[in-house]
């Protein structure tokens with residue numbers, strides 16, 4: 001059935017990561033946006049865990065000290081693995097595909113009909129229970145999506161809008177945070193689900209405030225498209241674990257990219273022109 005097939009593709013597409021149902025204005029190419037376009041995307045000095053735990057120089061140390069130049073970047077230290085998709089610290093964006101591209105989590109758990117990594121499932125159950133106990137209506141809209149599902153979704157958008165427009169609303173397969181099993185979209189079942197106005201709902205304000213305590217951050221904050229590659233998605237929660245999520249919030253870094261000491265990812269790397 002042509003109609004139901006198209007409708008199903010559209011539904012999947014709406015749920016695609018970056019999962020924004022609203023197409024951002026095509027007249028605003030991300031490449032032309034200055035990296036410092038928003039005051040929310042400032043570049044504060046990120047407190048370095050390594051520096052905080054560094055032991056003081058022992059008295060009488062004979063080593064010849066060099067000039068001390070403070071490093072404003074987070075010290076590598078025992079750096080969480082930003083590249084390994086199995087790590088909860090992994091950073092996936094338009095410049096950092098999953099490696100391998102069709103990577104899948106070794107284990108997934110179901111929470112209210114949506115799949116995610118076991119540690120994410122446990123944290124999300126806690127978050128949902130606490131929110132609901134506080135009288136906040138909240139539900140899961142989307143969880144894990146495989147490479148194949150994302151490929152289908154993205155192809156549907158490309159067929160409908162062309163690649164440039166598709167890239168503004170849907171992640172290419174291998175580039176979706178939902179493929180890591182660490183991302184969930186939440187809503188309240190109302191008209192603001194998967195829309196920017198979700199930020200103003202009781203559920204939206206609750207997850208923004210209390211999410212980090214459960215390990216979740218708003219992955220695509222407002223005004224940070226030049227860094228994250230996506231418009232504001234107040235419904236898209238990324239699990240980092242309570243410790244790292246809290247550290248991100250306290251650091252004042254606007255985005256996971258900045259917090260992780262990684263360059264902005266406003267768009268996909270340019271491909272060589274094909275002439276065939």
Ligand SMILES: [Zn+2]
Pocket residue numbers: 016017018019142178183184185235236237
């Ligand atoms: Zn999402």
